[in-house]
Amino acid sequence: AQSVTQPDIHITVSEGASLELRCNYSYGATPYLFWYVQSPGQGLQLLLKYFSGDTLVQGIKGFEAEFKRSQSSFNLRKPSVHWSDAAEYFCAVGAPERDDKIIFGKGTRLHILP
Amino acid sequence: GAGVSQSPSNKVTEKGKDVELRCDPISGHTALYWYRQSLGQGLEFLIYFQGNSAPDKSGLPSDRFSAERTGGSVSTLTIQRTQQEDSAVYLCASSPGTVLHFGNGTRLTVT
Numbered sequence: 001a002q003s004v005t006q007p008d009i010h011i012t013v014s015e016g017a018s019l020e021l022r023c024n025y026s027y028g029a030t031p032y033l034f035w036y037v038q039s040p041g042q043g044l045q046l047l048l049k050y051f052s053g054d055t056l057v058q059g060i061k062g063f064e065a066e067f068k069r070s071q072s073s074f075n076l077r078k079p080s081v082h083w084s085d086a087a088e089y090f091c092a093v094g095a096p097e098r099d100d101k102i103i104f105g106k107g108t109r110l111h112i113l114p
Numbered sequence: 115g116a117g118v119s120q121s122p123s124n125k126v127t128e129k130g131k132d133v134e135l136r137c138d139p140i141s142g143h144t145a146l147y148w149y150r151q152s153l154g155q156g157l158e159f160l161i162y163f164q165g166n167s168a169p170d171k172s173g174l175p176s177d178r179f180s181a182e183r184t185g186g187s188v189s190t191l192t193i194q195r196t197q198q199e200d201s202a203v204y205l206c207a208s209s210p211g212t213v214l215h216f217g218n219g220t221r222l223t224v225t
Binding site: 009 | 147156157159170173205207212213214216218
C-alpha cells in the first residue's frame with residue numbers, strides 16, 4: 001500500500017526567505033501526488049498536483065513542487081514566503097493503478113517570523 | 115452552494131453515547147472519503163467509497179466505527195459507545211476522480 005512521510009513537524013522561516021517542505025512517499029509505480037494547505041480555521045485547499053509528465057509542477061499562491069522518482073520525493077518550494085503562508089501543509093499520495101484511496105502525511109506546520 | 119456540506123459543525127457528547135456525522139458530497143462526485151484530524155496526527159484515513167464498489171474500510175480504528183453511503187450520495191459516519199479518544203475533527207471529502215474537495219468538518223468532543 002502507498003504511504004507518505006513528512007519528516008518535519010514544524011518549520012520556521014523569516015518572511016521573504018525561501019521555503020522547502022519535504023515529502024517522501026512509498027509506492028511501487030508512479031503515484032498521484034498532491035500538496036494541500038490548511039490555514040488557521042480554514043478548510044483544506046489544493047495547492048498543486050502531479051499525475052504525469054513534467055516533473056516540476058506549478059501551483060497556486062506561487063508554490064511549486066518537483067517529483068523526483070529516484071528519491072521518492074515531492075518537495076514543496078516557494079522562493080519568498082509571505083506572512084499569510086503560515087499554515088499547515090499536507091502531502092498526499094494516491095495509487096492510480098488500483099484506483100486506490102488517497103493517503104495524507106501528518107503535516108508540516110509553517111511558522112513565519114516577521 | 116456547490117461544496118461539500120457536513121453536519122453538525124460541532125458535536126459534544128457524553129462518553130458511551132452514539133453519534134452520527136453526516137456528509138453531503140458535491141453532486142456527481144463518485145468518490146467519498148472520511149478522514150479524522152487530531153492534533154499531531156495529520157489526516158488519518160478512515161473509509162473510502164468509490165462508485166458501486168465495496169468501500170475500503172481499512173482505516174476504521176475499531177468496530178465501533180461504521181459508515182454508509184446511500185444512493186451513491188449522502189454518507190453517514192456512526193461512532194458507537196464514544197470514547198474520549200474519539201474527540202477530533204472528522205472531515206469528509208468528495209471527488210470526481212482524484213482531486214479531493216473537503217467539507218469544513220465536524221468537531222466532535224466526547225466528555
